[in-house]
Each structure stands twice: as C-alpha cells, then as structure tokens.
Amino acid sequence: MATLLYTILTRMAGGAIEVMGHVLPTAFGLLGEATLSERSSRSEVVYRLLRQAILEQALKPGTKLSEDTIADHFKVSRTSVRGALVRLNAEGIVDLRANKGACVAEPTLEEARDIFSLRRMLEAEVIRRLVADLGTTGFKRLEQHVREEQAALSDHGPLSIRLAGEFHILLAELTGSQALTRFVREVVSRCSLILARFARLHSPECAVDEHIQIIRALRSKDIAAAEKIMLEHLDAVELRAELNPDKAEPDISEILKRYAGES
Amino acid sequence: MATLLYTILTRMAGGAIEVMGHVLPTAFGLLGEATLSERSSRSEVVYRLLRQAILEQALKPGTKLSEDTIADHFKVSRTSVRGALVRLNAEGIVDLRANKGACVAEPTLEEARDIFSLRRMLEAEVIRRLVADLGTTGFKRLEQHVREEQAALSDHGPLSIRLAGEFHILLAELTGSQALTRFVREVVSRCSLILARFARLHSPECAVDEHIQIIRALRSKDIAAAEKIMLEHLDAVELRAELNPDKAEPDISEILKRYAGES
DNA sequence: GCGCCATCAATTGCATACGATAGTCGGATA
DNA sequence: TATCCGACTATCGTATGCAATTGATGGCGC
Structure with a gap:
C-alpha cells in the first residue's frame, strides 16, 4: 500500500501540475523560491496536491496516508503534512484516527x-x-x-x-x-x-x-x-x-455489527 | 487585546475538571464530537475550548488569536494550538492570514x-x-x-x-x-x-x-x-x-475602497 | 499444535529550536 | 518639523527530536 502511495506521489511530482488554473511547482520546485514568493506555504501545497490526488481518484478510498511517506516524497517535514491532513479531515475527505494515522475517507x-x-x-x-x-x-x-x-x-x-x-x-x-x-x-x-x-x-x-x-x-x-x-x-x-446495496461492495463493519448484536 | 484573551481563557478554565494535567470544561454538549470518543488530544481540547469561547461570544469577531498566548494559557505547545486554528479556519469561524496570525472571523x-x-x-x-x-x-x-x-x-x-x-x-x-x-x-x-x-x-x-x-x-x-x-x-x-446597512457598524475597508477609486 | 503474553519496531503526538517575515520605533536628512 | 529609511522585535512557518501509543512478532505455557 505504501508502495502505491509512493508511486502516485512520485508520478504527481514528476511534471508540472495545474490546480484551479494555477501551476504548482513539482516536488523539487517546492523548495525553490518560486513557491514561497507565490505565497503558498508548504502546508498549502501539500494540501492542494493531496486533494487533487484524491479527487482525481489516484489515491483511492482507504489508502493509508502515512505522514512520513508523504513528507519524504514532497521533501517537506511531517509538520507541513500534518497541517494538510487536518484540513483535508475537516473537509471530510480524509479520515484521521488518533495514533493510527490518516487514510482516504471511505464513505458508506x-x-x-x-x-x-x-x-x-x-x-x-x-x-x-x-x-x-x-x-x-x-x-x-x-x-x-x-x-x-x-x-x-x-x-x-x-x-x-x-x-x-x-x-x-x-x-x-x-x-x-x-x-x-x-x-x-x-x-x-x-x-x-x-x-x-x-x-x-x-x-x-x-x-x-x-x-x-x-x-x-x-x-x-x-x-x-x-x-x-x-x-x-x-x-x-x-x-x-450503482448505489444498490446488493451490488455494492459490502462494508465489513456494517455486516459484523449485526452479528455482534449491536443491531 | 492579549490581556482580554488571557482573561477569557483563564475564566473558561475556571470551572473545569482536570484531565491529562490540563483543564477541560465540564459541559461540551454538542460542541465537537466529544461524545464519540474519550480520546482527547491536546489539539482537540484546544479546538473545543476555542470554539466554545467563540460561540459563547466571549471571544468576539476580530479578536487576535496569538498562538503564543493561547499556548501559554492552555499549557500546551504552539503545535497543538496551530492544529486547532487550522480546524477552526476550515470551519470558517477563524481567519488565518499568512504570517500575520489568526483572528476570530468578522463576517461582513x-x-x-x-x-x-x-x-x-x-x-x-x-x-x-x-x-x-x-x-x-x-x-x-x-x-x-x-x-x-x-x-x-x-x-x-x-x-x-x-x-x-x-x-x-x-x-x-x-x-x-x-x-x-x-x-x-x-x-x-x-x-x-x-x-x-x-x-x-x-x-x-x-x-x-x-x-x-x-x-x-x-x-x-x-x-x-x-x-x-x-x-x-x-x-x-x-x-x-439588525442587518441594516445604515445601522450596522461600517466595514472600514469597504468604505476606503470607494475613496481609493477601487469602486 | 494452539492460544496468550511480553517485548519490539513503526508511527503518531507533542514540544522545542531556528530561520523568515511583518510591523514598529528611532534616527537621519531634506 | 515632517518624511523616509533601516534596525529591531515580536510572531509565524517549518524542521527536528523525543515521548507515547499501536500493532506485530516471537517465545512460553498449556
């Protein structure tokens, strides 16, 4: 899983990336002067890139978002990554479980x-x-x-x-x-x-x-x-x-709930 | 201004229980997802307290939210405070201007x-x-x-x-x-x-x-x-x-815009 | 052979330190 | 005396290090 994340982030950082009409620098460019003069904090850049990756379905629901992995690939510290993850969590597209890391949200x-x-x-x-x-x-x-x-x-x-x-x-x-x-x-x-x-x-x-x-x-x-x-x-x-219950992939916890007597 | 913030935060912590060596307000009610989990990270606690203070109108719109001040009063590091401010900003009740600090949002x-x-x-x-x-x-x-x-x-x-x-x-x-x-x-x-x-x-x-x-x-x-x-x-x-334009407190920037010819 | 418990590695949560930026104050000059 | 410029200070943005928690692996008893 971490390998997949690695691959995606690397690919994203590979070329010029366009977000909402603005061109974002690549991972190497992140440390350059251009980014900072554009008034984009590192946290902001990570936020945009992750959001884009998720919305483009490159990062699929359930994918683990390890702070270290992301930080390494974007060449920033975990601090900046955490800030981005908190924002994404507030928007509901990332789940943030205490002490267990972040992952792309999986809507039921x-x-x-x-x-x-x-x-x-x-x-x-x-x-x-x-x-x-x-x-x-x-x-x-x-x-x-x-x-x-x-x-x-x-x-x-x-x-x-x-x-x-x-x-x-x-x-x-x-x-x-x-x-x-x-x-x-x-x-x-x-x-x-x-x-x-x-x-x-x-x-x-x-x-x-x-x-x-x-x-x-x-x-x-x-x-x-x-x-x-x-x-x-x-x-x-x-x-x-295809939001039909029978066709859709079952949600494990929902199923087990019934067997656990939680009704 | 910092003194006011100080006073309010101190008062809020007044009638509270102590958890993890830090003060928590007694009644969270519907504020936040308190009922869901007993987990209270420092960042979470700061988030709830600030949110409560703002919603109870103890911290009024425009009040500067200095990271250092808040961190000192809640006996946590600025890291935890920043996390809380990012969340509040995502909810739209705190404005976060780069390199100029946070303040309670002032809706026009x-x-x-x-x-x-x-x-x-x-x-x-x-x-x-x-x-x-x-x-x-x-x-x-x-x-x-x-x-x-x-x-x-x-x-x-x-x-x-x-x-x-x-x-x-x-x-x-x-x-x-x-x-x-x-x-x-x-x-x-x-x-x-x-x-x-x-x-x-x-x-x-x-x-x-x-x-x-x-x-x-x-x-x-x-x-x-x-x-x-x-x-x-x-x-x-x-x-x-009383959302009447004439009665309401004028927004300075809006007024000056007219005089600056920005129309 | 199977299940339980302890120890360990990995990852997150938090604090601190440092560099960068914006606003402020004082002095120099016209 | 007023204005402009430069140093200073306070605060923010980021990185790094350490403590804490979680999940896993191996050993032990049954």
Missing part, C-alpha cells in the same frame, strides 16, 4: 445516499439563483469550462474526472454566494470519493453532454426546466455510482 | 445575509425531514434541551447563547443525516459570529419560546405550518441581528 452506502440527497438540494438552489441572474460573463466561463472538459475527453483519465466535478463548483461560484460554494465544493468532493469507491467506471462523455444541457437550460431562463435538467443529471451521476 | 454584512439565506434553506429541509419521521425519543431530547435552555435563562450569558444555537444543531442531528448536521452546525456557528458582530443584544427568552413553538409544530405533523414557524423564527433571529 448510507453516507453516499445522504450526500447525494443533500447535493440535489444544494445544486437545485444553485440553479434557481443562476436562472435569476447569470450574466454573459458567467455563460462565457461555463462554456469555456465545457470546452476544457471536451478537450480532456481524449485523456480518459484524472483530468476529466476533476473537470466534471469542477463544473459544478463553477456553477456554485457564479451564484456569488461563498457559503453555497463552500458547501457545494464539499459535496462534490465527497461525491468523487463515492464514485471512486462504488462506481464501476467513469464515463465523462455523458457528463459533458449533460453539462451542455444545463447551460442551455440556464439560457432558457426556465427555472423549472433548468432545475429538472440538473436533478436528472445528478440522478444520472448517482445511477452511475 | 453581505456574508451575513448570505449565511442567513442558506440557513433558511438548510433548516427548512431539516423540518421537512423531521415532520416525516421524528420519533418519541427525538421529541424527548428536544424537550430536554428546551428545559436546559429555560434553566439557563437566569444566566443571561454565554450558556444560553450556546444552547440557543445547539437547539438547531440538535434538530439537524435528529434527521440522522451527518452531512446535513455538518452544514447546519457550520451555518449556526457563523450566525453566532454574525450576532456577536452586529446584534445589539441577545434576548434568549424569545428564542426559547420560539423553540417550543417549533416542537409543537413538529408534533402537529403539518409540514407547511412547521416550516413556516421555523422560517419565522429564523427571520426573528435575523431581525435581532
């Missing part, structure tokens, strides 16, 4: 449905607000994003997975509500974990088409229609996750 | 309205879910909580402020949705900050009465009525905050 089926339910509510609100007052610059940004998604289709990999999620975050940002954006960002992150854990495969093509439909619905200024499209899209995403 | 008027808007949406959902399936044990817990609120009325202080907020968190918990609880917890926390910053005075009596009405509405199983009561309650809370 129950949590998965819970998250999707909340996500529908939040994003329906996003749509309602955007129909009310999304300007031309907003549409331009959305279309630009979709173009990026399409360009990433050939990639069939991490990039398109991330962009699919970031489309929804961008929608939330365009409402101008920081709090709403924050919550949407969190449910989208969790959904990435859920998909990584339960979904058979990621099919970005559908998502991009559906995103285009959402933009079109927003243009039409028809709240009901737009909301409907968004909810259908989210249903489609959830369907891809 | 705009953010305040934003938060209240989102809070209405989230808590309306809570009510809808509770009307659907709130059992007798749930009602018992709610009534018990209201009794505590009433008992704390004479206090006229921090306790009643905290309990008023925790009533809403308890409602969210009773839905059984972890994610919903998490978000409600966050908006309620932010609202405490908002009230601390803008409200003239806290009047717990009204709140308790309104909480009783909410419970009654839940009993009636009338979704529309229950939702209406809740929204009215939140309106009342917001009204108490």
Whole structure:
C-alpha cells in the first residue's frame, strides 16, 4: 500500500501540475523560491496536491496516508503534512484516527445516499439563483469550462474526472454566494470519493453532454426546466455510482455489527 | 487585546475538571464530537475550548488569536494550538492570514445575509425531514434541551447563547443525516459570529419560546405550518441581528475602497 | 499444535529550536 | 518639523527530536 502511495506521489511530482488554473511547482520546485514568493506555504501545497490526488481518484478510498511517506516524497517535514491532513479531515475527505494515522475517507452506502440527497438540494438552489441572474460573463466561463472538459475527453483519465466535478463548483461560484460554494465544493468532493469507491467506471462523455444541457437550460431562463435538467443529471451521476446495496461492495463493519448484536 | 484573551481563557478554565494535567470544561454538549470518543488530544481540547469561547461570544469577531498566548494559557505547545486554528479556519469561524496570525472571523454584512439565506434553506429541509419521521425519543431530547435552555435563562450569558444555537444543531442531528448536521452546525456557528458582530443584544427568552413553538409544530405533523414557524423564527433571529446597512457598524475597508477609486 | 503474553519496531503526538517575515520605533536628512 | 529609511522585535512557518501509543512478532505455557 505504501508502495502505491509512493508511486502516485512520485508520478504527481514528476511534471508540472495545474490546480484551479494555477501551476504548482513539482516536488523539487517546492523548495525553490518560486513557491514561497507565490505565497503558498508548504502546508498549502501539500494540501492542494493531496486533494487533487484524491479527487482525481489516484489515491483511492482507504489508502493509508502515512505522514512520513508523504513528507519524504514532497521533501517537506511531517509538520507541513500534518497541517494538510487536518484540513483535508475537516473537509471530510480524509479520515484521521488518533495514533493510527490518516487514510482516504471511505464513505458508506448510507453516507453516499445522504450526500447525494443533500447535493440535489444544494445544486437545485444553485440553479434557481443562476436562472435569476447569470450574466454573459458567467455563460462565457461555463462554456469555456465545457470546452476544457471536451478537450480532456481524449485523456480518459484524472483530468476529466476533476473537470466534471469542477463544473459544478463553477456553477456554485457564479451564484456569488461563498457559503453555497463552500458547501457545494464539499459535496462534490465527497461525491468523487463515492464514485471512486462504488462506481464501476467513469464515463465523462455523458457528463459533458449533460453539462451542455444545463447551460442551455440556464439560457432558457426556465427555472423549472433548468432545475429538472440538473436533478436528472445528478440522478444520472448517482445511477452511475450503482448505489444498490446488493451490488455494492459490502462494508465489513456494517455486516459484523449485526452479528455482534449491536443491531 | 492579549490581556482580554488571557482573561477569557483563564475564566473558561475556571470551572473545569482536570484531565491529562490540563483543564477541560465540564459541559461540551454538542460542541465537537466529544461524545464519540474519550480520546482527547491536546489539539482537540484546544479546538473545543476555542470554539466554545467563540460561540459563547466571549471571544468576539476580530479578536487576535496569538498562538503564543493561547499556548501559554492552555499549557500546551504552539503545535497543538496551530492544529486547532487550522480546524477552526476550515470551519470558517477563524481567519488565518499568512504570517500575520489568526483572528476570530468578522463576517461582513453581505456574508451575513448570505449565511442567513442558506440557513433558511438548510433548516427548512431539516423540518421537512423531521415532520416525516421524528420519533418519541427525538421529541424527548428536544424537550430536554428546551428545559436546559429555560434553566439557563437566569444566566443571561454565554450558556444560553450556546444552547440557543445547539437547539438547531440538535434538530439537524435528529434527521440522522451527518452531512446535513455538518452544514447546519457550520451555518449556526457563523450566525453566532454574525450576532456577536452586529446584534445589539441577545434576548434568549424569545428564542426559547420560539423553540417550543417549533416542537409543537413538529408534533402537529403539518409540514407547511412547521416550516413556516421555523422560517419565522429564523427571520426573528435575523431581525435581532439588525442587518441594516445604515445601522450596522461600517466595514472600514469597504468604505476606503470607494475613496481609493477601487469602486 | 494452539492460544496468550511480553517485548519490539513503526508511527503518531507533542514540544522545542531556528530561520523568515511583518510591523514598529528611532534616527537621519531634506 | 515632517518624511523616509533601516534596525529591531515580536510572531509565524517549518524542521527536528523525543515521548507515547499501536500493532506485530516471537517465545512460553498449556
């Protein structure tokens, strides 16, 4: 497991890494002046890289995140790594068990449905607000994003997975509500974990088409229609996750609970 | 300023039990996940104490949170304090500016309205879910909580402020949705900050009465009525905050922006 | 052969130390 | 006298070292 983590981190540090439009330096560059002048603390950089690795499903749910391993590969001290892990834990995408280390969170089926339910509510609100007052610059940004998604289709990999999620975050940002954006960002992150854990495969093509439909619905200024499209899209995403109890990988603790008489 | 922080922290540690050679407050209530585990790392303890101090409005928005000062008073190292501050920052109740230290977040008027808007949406959902399936044990817990609120009325202080907020968190918990609880917890926390910053005075009596009405509405199983009561309650809370731009304390940077031609 | 207990290695939690950064105060100069 | 500049101090960001806890391995008794 540690070997896998090692491999992934090495690969991530291998080339230039782009996060939210900003290019992050590689692991070797982390110690350079460029990073510090960009006002990115080491802790911040580690946070972003780990988050990216998790959201791109390079680090899968359950993967152990050893402080030493991460620190070694990013050429920073464990202190910086710990800071990043605490933040990720606060966002719910990393589990932090006392004295036993951190690992990528493993949402249960129950949590998965819970998250999707909340996500529908939040994003329906996003749509309602955007129909009310999304300007031309907003549409331009959305279309630009979709173009990026399409360009990433050939990639069939991490990039398109991330962009699919970031489309929804961008929608939330365009409402101008920081709090709403924050919550949407969190449910989208969790959904990435859920998909990584339960979904058979990621099919970005559908998502991009559906995103285009959402933009079109927003243009039409028809709240009901737009909301409907968004909810259908989210249903489609959830369907891809195959959240059927019988099909899904069983959660051991849930099963043993029954045998332990904990009801 | 440091003296004030010192005084507050000392007072908080006053009526407390001692654990691990360090002071813990007696009643955590819903603050943090205290009930889940007996494990109390130093960082965890600092986190809970600071959070409590902020939510009880002992530490007011804008108060500088010097790492050294906090570390000295809780008899821990700055490392533990930093961990706590990072968590609080992730929850949005502490601002963390690079190389300039932490301070209690100061929500702007705009953010305040934003938060209240989102809070209405989230808590309306809570009510809808509770009307659907709130059992007798749930009602018992709610009534018990209201009794505590009433008992704390004479206090006229921090306790009643905290309990008023925790009533809403308890409602969210009773839905059984972890994610919903998490978000409600966050908006309620932010609202405490908002009230601390803008409200003239806290009047717990009204709140308790309104909480009783909410419970009654839940009993009636009338979704529309229950939702209406809740929204009215939140309106009342917001009204108490007096979020009128003209009355509110001006935000200096906002004002200076205009004069600096940043428009 | 099987299960229990002690010792050990690995990893985390915490504290301290050091270098870096931002704000402050005093002096020099126009 | 007012302004600007430089040193200083306080505080933060990071690294490193040590203590504490956990999980594992081997030995012992049954």
